[in-house]
Amino acid sequence: MDGAAWPQVREDLASTRKSAAAFLDNLEGASRSMGPREWATRWISISAAHESLGDTNRTLGYRNEAASAWLCALTTWEVAKRLLNLDSSDDEEVAARIDATVWKFHSLEQKIQHVKIECYDHYEIAALYLSGRSANTPAVICISGDGETATMLLGRLLPVVVDRGISVLVVTHDEVSRRQRGESDMLLSACLDYLSARSDVDARRIGVYGDGISAALATDFAASDRRVAAAVCDGGLWNWARMTASINWLATAAKEPNEKMMSAYRSRCLRQLKCPALVVAGGRGIVSLSEAIELERDVEGTGPVDLQLPIPRLARAPVAQVENFVTSDDRIFSWLIDKLQSHPAL
Structure with a gap:
């Protein structure tokens, strides 16, 4: 060309x-x-x-x-x-x-709404809601990457989700992550409560998508709230990396963590996810290709886990690599729509 x-x-x-x-x-x-x-x-x-x-x-x-x-x-x-x-x-x-x-x-089109979601202790989350324009549609809570606004993420996703019979609620990473452990899950559960109460959303078919570092938030949320029907997340790898770094720092250990222990932890994280999960490796995500390969091996011994590990196409440039966001976003939302249509949460 x-x-x-x-x-x-x-x-x-x-x-x-x-x-x-x-x-x-x-x-x-x-x-x-x-x-x-x-x-x-x-x-x-x-x-x-x-x-x-x-x-x-x-x-x-x-x-x-x-x-x-x-x-x-x-x-x-x-x-x-x-x-x-x-x-x-x-x-x-x-x-x-x-x-x-x-x-x-x-x-x-008059389809995008500014909404305020009431949580606890009078704390509110500002979000953008895009309606699927019909009753009982599946919906996805989309969490932006660190430092990205809700409008920026929605701008990227609009060409992907418009007229595909799905609603999206876009929140920023900063809105839901600046809390103590467990509070992010509570805030995201409040987002799910908001969607469940809407007449145009099917409460049994609500998923979560964490962009970039927010993939870790999506994992924790899907593990804590059984109503989540599908999750695009990191499979628990980010939390594992942080815990390993803390242990190594405290112990001043120079050697690599025990592989069997790492495998057992990854398997436990996967078992906590009761919904289908998509872990995107490479690109702007926080899961490396090597981690994805190890996670895939762990899946084989975990039992019936509905996990997919697509690898986005990366283009080389003189100074870095650039993810093909067009292909990646199309794949992610095709997967979400498929899972939310065929695997409603119990």
Whole structure:
């Protein structure tokens, strides 16, 4: 593929996402002709064109076309943002454009709500709710990565979840993680209570997705609340790594932890999960490829555990690797929708 010939403005969302995925898969080759900053500039231009097309279509009264163009823009803005991060460039302007595009889409579809979820001791969680637009839909609690706003995560996920018959409640990592041990689970359970009380959500089919470091929060929550029907999480590996580091520091041990002990701990974590689990290895996640392989081995001796370990496609660039978020997000939510449709919580 000739890197100089793409990306281009695509007419529909499927083509735009296919183009973005192809670019990210071939980033190493594309980097030979231009650096991340130059490619980011090109993707910013593509994004602005999609956004402008959406604005024009809205003015002309073409609502569906406007919505499609803005969803295309959200995908391409995300590509630009990741390229700027790769180049250590300031992405505040792109982040602001993503935020603006999300609310343009909302102004047209009227599907996104700012909600306040009451927890305990008068503590409230601010969240964004995207309705699946029909009664008794499955729903997913989505927890953003560290330092990421709810709007930024929703902007990335909107092109994936819109019109797929699923509702999402997006909360930030900071809202639910700055608590003592066990409190994060209580806050997320309050989010599940909120969804269960909604008339448009099926309370038996609510899952959780933790992005980045929030995958550890998703594991703890799924283990503590049996109502969770499916979890995209870390399988307990982050907590194990922290505990091992603490033990080694206290004991000033130079040797590696006992493998049998590690395997037993991982197996115990898996048994605590009573719902299907998806552990994404590599990329922006907190589970390394080697840990995923070890976890997969442990699953074999754990008994009937519904666990999948997909490995995202990574593109090499001159200074780092970039996850193909298009392929990864599509896979994650296809898995969630499948599990929430076929494995309702008891």
